[in-house]
Amino acid sequence: MTNFIDSPYVKEFSKITFRLYDHGWDERNGGNISYRLTEEEVSQYDDVHDVLRTIPIDFDGKELAGMFFLVTGTGRYFKNIIDFPERDSGLVRITEDGKSINILWGFNDGGKPTSEFPTHLMGHAARLKVDPNQRVIMHCHPTNLIALTFTFPLDEKELTRTLWKMQTESIVVFPDGIGIIPWMVPGNSKIGNVTSEKLKEFSSVIWPHHGIFASGTTIDEAYGLIETIEKAAEIYNIIRSTGGDILQLITDQQLTELAQAFGVTPKEGYLEV
Ligand code: 2HA
Ligand code: ZN
Secondary structure, eight states, rough: OOOOOGSSSHHHHHHHHHHHHTTTOOOOOOEEEEEEEOOHHHHTTTSSSSEEEEESSSSSGGGGOOEEEEEEEETTOEEEEEOOHHHHEEEEEEOOTEEEEEEEEEETTTTOOOOHHHHHHOOOOOHHHOOOTTOOEEEEEEEHHHHHHHHHHHHHHHHHHHHHHTOOOOOOOOHTEEEEOOOSSSSHHHHHHHHHHHHHTTTTTEEETTTTEEEEHHHHHHHHHHHHHHHHHHHHHHHHOOOOOOOOOOOOHHHHHHHHHHHHOTTTTTSOO
8 A cells, every 4th residue: 555645745745844834934823835746646646546525615726627736734833744744734636616625635633725725726826827837835924024024115126126136046046026915814815816916927925924925846946935035035134133334235237147147037127237
């Protein structure tokens, strides 16, 4: 018998949730992740073929019909998933009519996917149009980034440009910039709609005073994107809190040179050269 709990997917998923917790970005039940798996990847396991339960979703998921997602559970603590993956996460498939999910594995104490699952599904649908290899939506509460949303204007161009200039690595990792939505109540399809509109344009979106939604083709890519943005925000906050004058900066010309050297295309209109 080949069990899904022993799969590399569950192992990677559990490990990354613990690392996010360890960073201090997923206190209590903060944060949620969904990881799209293919039928080929899933079908080799013996214990994922029966529908355990069917739950309606607050979103028309027709364009995702038949897709499989490994997803964190609502109310579950990221610090615990590594010890209880079969309780605190689950594998679901979107039903053919797009109105429900079938639970195939996990959530074994009666749990269900994160309250942000509509936002995740809308986010996957948006990113799949940008890149058919899209697989991961990751939401967490990075401390420095949240802090920055109190002191910095909530302007996508200004924020992106500033974080690009905080470290040489930034523009290489997020050349497409960072989207921002207004503050909204989380956990419903309204914030899901607004966030997924932004995800058509940006690979990550800030929720002011709350956290970030990031996407990627792999767990590492989404995680690395958040790490890099949070690092830039941390440097910004350190510079501000030390109160010293800024004597030199990475210039727009230097950012252009970086983009050329690393073969990335900076968001149109965000650089002056
Ligand atoms: O899952 O982070 O945004 C808990 C949250 C809600
Ligand atoms: Zn949150």
